[in-house]
Amino acid sequence: MSGTGGACADVVVVGAGAAGLACAADLLAAGLSVRLLEADDTVGGRMRTDRIGGFTLDRGFQVFNTAYPQVKRRLDLKALRLRPFTPGVLAHTSDGPRRFGDPTRRPRHGGPLPAEGASVRDTVALGLLSARDMLAPVSWLRGRPDATTATALAEAGLSAGLVETFLRPFLSGVFLEDDLETSARFFHLVWRTMLRGTPCLPADGIGAVPAQLAARLPDGVLRTGARVAALTPDGVALAEGGGLSARTVVVATGQSAAARLLPGLRVPPGRTVTTLYHAVARSPLAEPTLVVDARRRFLNSCVLTELHPGYADDGRALVSTSVLGSPGPDATAAVEAALGEAYGADVADWEAVHRVTVRDALPAMPPPLALSRTSRFGPGRYVCGDHRATGSLQGALASGARAAREVLADLRAAPDAPAAAPPQP
Incomplete structure (x- = not known):
């Protein structure tokens, strides 16, 4: 290797979210040598779960759907210990709940x-x-x-x-x-x-989904805490110094990071969402049902401990509520007041235990929408993620699978050199 140091791989995949994990798995199954680099301390991208103060807290409200074809293909659903939401919603309206x-x-x-x-x-x-x-x-x-x-x-x-x-x-x-x-x-x-x-959630939070995918990778493939600073002519350069050499690089990050690593890549605007978590002495709704607000003061709310009591170690109820954007203190107080109306509860003693804002939580998807776009960006350069397909777990996994197929096709067509694909911004 010249310039970046380290062993040479057939493919370096940048980003160990759902798309990168799927892409790496398919390339490995085809017999290629792969290195999967993740800037964070663990896999998952936006599908992350934190344990804070005895609570299981996803990074933003998450729903896992068992009907996605890629989910059926890649995951052991029984091992996730899924529990379902009520198949429906409660809408808080001016006339009361419906x-x-x-x-x-x-x-x-x-x-x-x-x-x-x-x-x-x-x-x-x-x-x-x-x-x-x-x-x-x-x-x-x-x-x-x-x-x-x-x-x-x-x-x-x-x-x-x-x-x-x-x-x-x-x-x-x-x-x-x-x-x-x-x-x-x-x-x-x-x-x-x-x-x-069936909309549901794993017992250990949504982070259990990418963790299961990562656990199936051979030792030595995944490296966390490895932030890629730039793509180089012979691979990638790491922010900490040094790098990896590879014939092919797949950028499987979110859209903002992908646009930074691949100048000229056009990406859709991102949607921002903030999720508020409250601990409550007594559950305000004794069922795992999504609550929505017809006045649109919040997006949705749910008592997560009605699905999995283990989401709160101290026996209290854990309520998750999401709102568009990143509300300030005054807006947060208004959301809590709206929750009191929606649940018919006194929220004065609700304890705010966590708040997380996710930028680029979903790509904007206005019409006409291409449900899948090529991963080819340039010679030896590919890009995948939900921003190249649809804003969903299915979209991310399918985009990663498509990138693997296109990489394999191009390497087989020109085994001694990166594919000379035309740029596809």
């Missing part, structure tokens, strides 16, 4: 619309939309003309009342934007996975 649930899973929680005041038109329209998204071939959903989610809901015949009471507040927490400007193509795929899968 429940939207799935009667095929828990009939006592009502139908796909609240029993009181539900119009026949909305019942039929939402049923038809759901049936089509659940049963239609994925290729058909992918190939339809794209528009905003707001347009798609209106064209499906759903009333403004249903959209404002249920769909907008719920989907705002999925898309991390409250104008429903996200691609309808992505909405239909997400709706499909919600209907087909």
Whole structure:
């Protein structure tokens, strides 16, 4: 090796989030030598869990969906000790709480619309939309003309009342934007996975998912605490000095870091979300149900210890609440007041135990959205991540898998030199 020092590998993968872990695993399975570098002290990227003060705290509110194809392929679901959320939501409205649930899973929680005041038109329209998204071939959903989610809901015949009471507040927490400007193509795929899968969380927090993927890598592949300062002609340079040489480099970081390492790469804007954690002496809702606010003062809230009591060591309830952006002290107080209304509880004794703001938590996904983009950026340079596909665990894993396929194809076509791919910003 010249210039950067260290042993030469076939491929260096930069970033051990979901995309980088998937890419590295597939390249190793194909017989290549791989080094996976992670700047942080452990794997996962945005899928991280911290233990603070006896609480299990994900970095931002997380939901694990069992219907994702990549999840089924790569993970041992039983080992994660998953427990499900209630299949539905409670919407806090000016008229009080209204429940939207799935009667095929828990009939006592009502139908796909609240029993009181539900119009026949909305019942039929939402049923038809759901049936089509659940049963239609994925290729058909992918190939339809794209528009905003707001347009798609209106064209499906759903009333403004249903959209404002249920769909907008719920989907705002999925898309991390409250104008429903996200691609309808992505909405239909997400709706499909919600209907087909089970939203849940692992017993040890969402960080157990990338930890399981990393545990399957051979010794010597993964190196944490290794921040890549720049890509070099023969590999990567590390911020601590030295580096690694490789014929091929895959950048599998978040979009901001990817744009820094690959000048000229166009990345979508990122969505920022802040999650507040409160410890409460008594659970304000004795079920693992997502609560949303029709007035949109917060995105969603949930009593996490109703899924896993072990999320709080001291026996108290742990409430997670997410809001768009990064609210200041006054806004935080307003959120807590809104929580008191939504749960019908006195929040004066709720203890704020943690707060985490995640920047670039999701990429913006306006229409027309390409559900998958090539990883090829230039000769010997590739990029993957959810910002190259869809803002989801499925998108990140699928993008990593695509990068591995393209790297393998190019190396086999030109085994003695990096592929001379045209730049793909």
